[in-house]
Amino acid sequence: MSEEPTGGRxxxxxxxxxxxxxxxxxxxxxxxxxxxxxxACLRAFTVRLLATGVQE
Known part of the structure; x- marks a missing residue:
């Protein structure tokens, strides 16, 4: 996910x-x-990226 200047995604x-x-x-x-x-099943859910696996 990319960050916007306002902190939103x-x-x-x-x-x-x-x-x-x-x-x-x-x-x-x-x-x-x-x-x-x-x-199909009428469920709502969220998916979030927790880590990218890239080390600095």
Missing amino acids: TRQLPVFHCPYCGDEELTPYGESADGWRCG
Whole structure:
């Protein structure tokens, strides 16, 4: 995820599968940039990048 000057985040890559049912019918959800909603099971969830694995 990339940081904006205001400290907000922007979506970088979409999520491809629902972690609950495995369906691919996902849409962005809510005010947060990391919120998703599954159209198949109607669950909403967030996906966040915790670490990039890059060392300075």
